[in-house]
Amino acid sequence: MEEQNTSRKGGVGLVSLLGLLFITLKLCNVIDWSWWWVLAPFWGGLSIIVIILAVLLVSLLIIDRMESAKAKKFREELDDFKLKHSKNNKGL
Numbered sequence: 001m002e003e004q005n006t007s008r009k010g011g012v013g014l015v016s017l018l019g020l021l022f023i024t025l026k027l028c029n030v031i032d033w034s035w036w037w038v039l040a041p042f043w044g045g046l047s048i049i050v051i052i053l054a055v056l057l058v059s060l061l062i063i064d065r066m067e068s069a070k071a072k073k074f075r076e077e078l079d080d081f082k083l084k085h086s087k088n089n090k091g092l
């Protein structure tokens with residue numbers, strides 16, 4: 001019979017401990033911070049992720065616009081090239 005080696009990572013992380021500490025200090029009137037700052041360890045990570053995703057989205061939109069402009073310019077040059085060659089072939 002095989003033994004299953006299952007390890008579970010559990011417990012409270014550093015950010016959670018910091019958040020719980022801030023809440024305790026706020027409720028005991030040790031610190032006079034706004035609740036936004038007291039709860040910052042809990043929403044801070046999420047806000048960083050949202051900022052990174054927003055930067056990536058804007059970057060992708062800029063790249064898409066640049067690629068569209070390049071494709072439009074290429075099509076125009078190709079049309080001009082076809083037009084010039086069709087005129088030269090008719091003259092023969």
